Amino acid sequence: MHAGQVPEHLDGSMNEGNIHIAATTPPLVARLYRDQFETDFSRFLRMRCRELVPGGRMVLTILGRQRDEVVTAGGLTTVFDLLAQGMRTLVAQGRVDKEKMDSFNLPIYNPSIDELKLLVKKSEMLVISDI
Known part of the structure; x- marks a missing residue:
């Protein structure tokens, strides 16, 4: 999982009843999460590459998903769905x-290997040498 920022243009009513990307999340919201991840991860790579010595290597271990299907995220979203269900009960x-629940969004995106x-x-x- 990648923790970064909640997407900049995400408004509470856009992902009503959810706190993350869920089965009922509109495709626009999933795109906003992906775009924010791309911005955050690109910044992360720039900053870490400044720290590498010439010829150095970086190992990244990231919880993500094997498929392109963003909603399932390899089962990682189950915890978020349960948390959202509990919040809906409250x-x-x-x-x-x-309104407070609808304005709450987790700043987490689970990228695919292809992303x-x-x-x-x-x-x-960087050059990818092994996956």
């Missing part, structure tokens, strides 16, 4: 305002 009981490879190649700073 809303139904009147313990949490619906990571593409970003590393686009950076033109």
Whole structure:
């Protein structure tokens, strides 16, 4: 999982009832999460490459997904779905305002291996030697 920022243009009503990318998340919201991940990860690569000595290597271990399907994220989103369900229960009981729940979004994106490879190649700073 990659923790970064909540997508800049994500508005609470855009992902109503969810706190992350879920089965009911509109494709636009998933794209906003992906775009924010690309920005954050590209920045991460630039900063880490400055720290590498010439000929140095970087090992990245990232929880992600094997397939392109962003909703399943290899089962990693189950925890987020359960948390959202609990929050929806608190809303139904009147313990949490619906607007507060809808404005809460986890700043996490689970990239696919293909997304990571593409970003590393686009950076033109590193060469992938093993996966």
